Amino acid sequence: MQSCGSITVYVVTISNMQSELFKYVLFTLCFKTILMNDVCEMNTNRCEPVKYRYVFYDINPPEGFNLRRDVYMRFAIFVHKLKQTNLSNFKLVLPPWIRLYHWNKQESVQIPWSHFFDLNSLKQFAPVIEMYDFFNEINVKYSKIKIDQVYILQHYKEMFDTGKFEDKMQIEKCATKPKTNFYFYNNITSDSIKCLSFHGQASHLKKVLEESNAQTILFDHAEVALHDHFGNDIYWKARRSMRFNKELKKLAADFRQKYLNSSDQADGTMLPEDWQKETGKRAAKGGPYLSVHLRRRDFALGRPNDVPSIHEAASQITKLLQQLSLRIVFIATDSTIQEYTKLEGLLSTYKVYRFLPVEPLTDGAVAVIDQIICSHAQFFVGTHESTFTFRIQEEREIMGFPEHTTFNRLCGNRCEKPSVWKIVY
Numbered sequence: 001m002q003s004c005g006s007i008t009v010y011v012v013t014i015s016n017m018q019s020e021l022f023k024y025v026l027f028t029l030c031f032k033t034i035l036m037n038d039v040c041e042m043n044t045n046r047c048e049p050v051k052y053r054y055v056f057y058d059i060n061p062p063e064g065f066n067l068r069r070d071v072y073m074r075f076a077i078f079v080h081k082l083k084q085t086n087l088s089n090f091k092l093v094l095p096p097w098i099r100l101y102h103w104n105k106q107e108s109v110q111i112p113w114s115h116f117f118d119l120n121s122l123k124q125f126a127p128v129i130e131m132y133d134f135f136n137e138i139n140v141k142y143s144k145i146k147i148d149q150v151y152i153l154q155h156y157k158e159m160f161d162t163g164k165f166e167d168k169m170q171i172e173k174c175a176t177k178p179k180t181n182f183y184f185y186n187n188i189t190s191d192s193i194k195c196l197s198f199h200g201q202a203s204h205l206k207k208v209l210e211e212s213n214a215q216t217i218l219f220d221h222a223e224v225a226l227h228d229h230f231g232n233d234i235y236w237k238a239r240r241s242m243r244f245n246k247e248l249k250k251l252a253a254d255f256r257q258k259y260l261n262s263s264d265q266a267d268g269t270m271l272p273e274d275w276q277k278e279t280g281k282r283a284a285k286g287g288p289y290l291s292v293h294l295r296r297r298d299f300a301l302g303r304p305n306d307v308p309s310i311h312e313a314a315s316q317i318t319k320l321l322q323q324l325s326l327r328i329v330f331i332a333t334d335s336t337i338q339e340y341t342k343l344e345g346l347l348s349t350y351k352v353y354r355f356l357p358v359e360p361l362t363d364g365a366v367a368v369i370d371q372i373i374c375s376h377a378q379f380f381v382g383t384h385e386s387t388f389t390f391r392i393q394e395e396r397e398i399m400g401f402p403e404h405t406t407f408n409r410l411c412g413n414r415c416e417k418p419s420v421w422k423i424v425y
């Protein structure tokens with residue numbers, strides 16, 4: 001499968017042609033198909049329109065933004081790998097963001113991925129489309145969409161009971177009652193919903209696609225599928241392609257400039273416009289501030305031994321500021337106002353900043369801006385095993401910070417060293 005616009009294919013194809021006239025006919029046909037379908041399949045001497053197929057996925061509703069980003073990567077890598085197979089006509093439909101448990105404003109509209117990420121960057125890694133692009137492609141505006149086949153992934157309970165994990169999958173009785181409409185859209189339903197007990201890497205789901213003729217296939221509870229490889233070069237390509245939305249980057253840059261004396265030029269955090277041109281130099285210095293991700297709320301309740309009290313956090317932050325000879329600290333947190341005010345009071349001999357939007361922004365956008373500002377600091381300390389912290393650490397690896405400035409945690413009653421996930425190219 002090749003794009004008709006691909007010079008390589010065009011040249012190879014016409015060099016095999018006998019007559020000049022045939023060359024012209026082929027070019028004309030190809031050109032027409034580009035206009036009509038954008039991509040077409042080269043079958044020996046003909047090009048035919050591709051019939052696209054679509055992989056959808058959705059995630060356990062309580063999961064937060066940053067675990068969702070990780071599940072996206074598992075499925076982006078899955079469809080990225082399909083590009084080299086006879087299933088290269090699959091596109092991945094991005095699940096809109098809606099009503100996430102941690103978003104207090106409870107955004108009630110489906111938010112597209114472009115609100116947070118740079119779609120062109122994502123597309124350079126995997127054939128992904130927004131949900132509304134899917135509606136446009138299949139030319140459905142307001143009527144009902146029935147997904148041809150829905151698989152609800154579920155764990156093998158006995159593997160957790162016995163601790164013996166092996167890769168397998170089979171259709172089984174549903175462990176819980178399946179839902180009947182998807183993504184909080186009333187018009188996305190399915191007449192064919194099966195529960196698939198599954199243990200293994202996301203790309204093992206290729207077998208399901210191979211054995212099906214369905215044009216639209218949805219994997220629900222996609223978080224059950226594991227990463228193909230955690231931390232290899234493909235993992236990092238997928239991760240590097242997740243560049244943030246440019247407007248959110250600009251808001252973060254303005255804040256850094258105004259309050260933190262930080263800019264990419266001065267901090268050594270410039271990256272090429274295209275993530276594929278990144279080379280992996282470790283030369284980032286960062287802005288002259290300490291950044292902290294202090295996860296509170298459900299996380300602090302669920303992990304009291306790993307998350308410090310506000311008093312403890314203040315004393316650990318003070319110690320770090322003294323060691324680093326820094327006067328400025330940026331705090332990213334989901335704490336209550338009361339907790340934040342208390343922390344600010346305990347750090348009153350320093351300049352303490354947090355990002356408070358002057359214009360209305362979604363909770364998700366504020367969280368992204370917090371992550372961007374944290375990732376640009378000279379030194380970062382996060383919350384143990386929070387995926388919000390992990391994503392900041394990854395940004396810092398991409399920008400090329402020295403390792404010791406990134407993999408640090410606030411300590412609770414216990415304090416094992418955080419895992420170090422170094423970037424690979």
Ligand SMILES: C[C@@H]1O[C@H](OP(=O)(O)OP(=O)(O)OC[C@H]2O[C@@H](n3cnc4c(=O)[nH]c(N)nc43)[C@H](O)[C@@H]2O)[C@@H](O)[C@H](O)[C@@H]1O
Pocket residue numbers: 062063064065066067068102103293294295296298299302332333334363364366367368370385386387388389
């Ligand atoms: C207890 C578990 O915690 C896991 O969270 P964890 O990995 O920290 O990280 P996330 O999956 O991102 O979920 C936490 C959400 O809380 C908000 N949040 C957390 N920290 C900050 C912050 O510093 N600034 C801002 N603006 N918002 C923050 C934000 O909406 C974020 O997406 C969840 O994914 C699981 O579903 C579960 O709830």
